[in-house]
Amino acid sequence: MLNFTQSQKRYRAACEVMPGGVNTSLRRCWPQLVLVRSKGAVITDADGNDYIDYHAAFGPIVLGHNHDAVNARVRSVMEEIDLLGTGTTELEIQLAQKICQHVPSAEKVLFANSGSEATYAAVRLARAATGRKKLIKFQGCYHGGHDSLAMNVITPPEKLGKRDPLSAGSLTEVLEQTLVCSFNDLDDVEDTVRKHRGEIAAIILEPIPHNIGCVLPQQGFLEGLREITRRLGIILIFDEVITGFRHGLGGYQKVCGITPDLTTLGKAMANGYPIAALCGKRELMDRFNTHPNGNVFFAGTFNGHPVGCAAALSTIEVLEQEATYKHLFALGDRMRNGLSDIVSRLGLKATVAGFGSVFLTYFQEGPIRNYEDLIRNDSAMFVNYRMNLIERGVFKLPMNLKRNNVSLSHTAEHIDRTLEISEDVLRTMAKRAAVGEPATARL
Numbered sequence: 001m002l003n004f005t006q007s008q009k010r011y012r013a014a015c016e017v018m019p020g021g022v023n024t025s026l027r028r029c030w031p032q033l034v035l036v037r038s039k040g041a042v043i044t045d046a047d048g049n050d051y052i053d054y055h056a057a058f059g060p061i062v063l064g065h066n067h068d069a070v071n072a073r074v075r076s077v078m079e080e081i082d083l084l085g086t087g088t089t090e091l092e093i094q095l096a097q098k099i100c101q102h103v104p105s106a107e108k109v110l111f112a113n114s115g116s117e118a119t120y121a122a123v124r125l126a127r128a129a130t131g132r133k134k135l136i137k138f139q140g141c142y143h144g145g146h147d148s149l150a151m152n153v154i155t156p157p158e159k160l161g162k163r164d165p166l167s168a169g170s171l172t173e174v175l176e177q178t179l180v181c182s183f184n185d186l187d188d189v190e191d192t193v194r195k196h197r198g199e200i201a202a203i204i205l206e207p208i209p210h211n212i213g214c215v216l217p218q219q220g221f222l223e224g225l226r227e228i229t230r231r232l233g234i235i236l237i238f239d240e241v242i243t244g245f246r247h248g249l250g251g252y253q254k255v256c257g258i259t260p261d262l263t264t265l266g267k268a269m270a271n272g273y274p275i276a277a278l279c280g281k282r283e284l285m286d287r288f289n290t291h292p293n294g295n296v297f298f299a300g301t302f303n304g305h306p307v308g309c310a311a312a313l314s315t316i317e318v319l320e321q322e323a324t325y326k327h328l329f330a331l332g333d334r335m336r337n338g339l340s341d342i343v344s345r346l347g348l349k350a351t352v353a354g355f356g357s358v359f360l361t362y363f364q365e366g367p368i369r370n371y372e373d374l375i376r377n378d379s380a381m382f383v384n385y386r387m388n389l390i391e392r393g394v395f396k397l398p399m400n401l402k403r404n405n406v407s408l409s410h411t412a413e414h415i416d417r418t419l420e421i422s423e424d425v426l427r428t429m430a431k432r433a434a435v436g437e438p439a440t441a442r443l
Ligand SMILES: Cc1ncc(COP(=O)(O)O)c(C=O)c1O
Pocket: 058, 113, 114, 115, 116, 117, 119, 142, 143, 144, 145, 206, 211, 239, 240, 241, 242, 266, 267, 276
């Protein structure tokens, strides 16, 4: 059992000065760690406990924590230039060129600091370009904290099919403009666009809904969305804030061969430094008032900050090396295969899911086509399994449906050690369940 005394002490201090002691609501969970160091695949807490990290800060850490090449580039840029607030830097030009080179939908690109800002701008642009108000999003997808999209992510069963805003204080008038469809259900989308003919500005989705783990799009679903949006003049937005750069330099759109009108990027783009991007068709992007003829407002004091741009350029350079994705995908496969063997050996009602460097174990049987199917996941088992892993030095966020990520810094040894610990924990949990004890008790 690990000792969390220092974390507990410092966390109490955090709570005195920050509501709940954390700066993002989803960072509040048990054990409430106070972290002091991160390097490669390992993070360290205030008690000196090391964890093999699969949380990856909700996804950005694709190369590993505190990556030497990225840090070196950032340090060297910091010696030369900082925020100027006028004109354009060479770094912004080079990064925009890289994104246009790699991401199929990117004819032009703008930078922001967070994924939420990018999706906010995408939605406003879609409304301006179409003169329509309504949006379609999918149950289980998350696109940031603004009223138009902050709803229906991990919805409690009794609220399924209803509007489920993430926040008090959201404007009903805004929420009402967003329609929620079921992922992988083209009939639902067809029905919705038929009922709201001429009213839909955009369909926005995570091409793989990673905010509920990893639900893969079924054959024909993304193609179908592309066909419907093209036919009806609706803007198709792929929110690739998670999938972009994690699943390939061109995002998931390159993998699946479907090109949206607009794409949002963030997270893995700069291996943990804050930068995000919105890119897409030239004629759409030129509507932003960064362009002399544009009238869609786009501004931000820190947009295109040299530190974020330098980190992104350096991260992309590492991702461009052939061995990088090979390693990420091979380790993802090794983990998924190992976990699948374990759950079948132990006879658990579980499904191992994932893509590339992303993996997780749902405690339910398939099929898993959308969030509605995931209501059957045993959330107590899911969270408790992860709490037990943390106590053995493996960090996966102990929160229902959250995915795990491997990075370039993970090795086959990390994976094998994780599998050993996972089997140990799962075997004990299965034994307990077999004799009628709660499988979810802490080990
Ligand atoms: C798919 C997706 N889009 C947008 C966002 C919002 O990004 P940010 O937290 O950087 O504002 C997130 C954050 O988790 C996300 O997962």
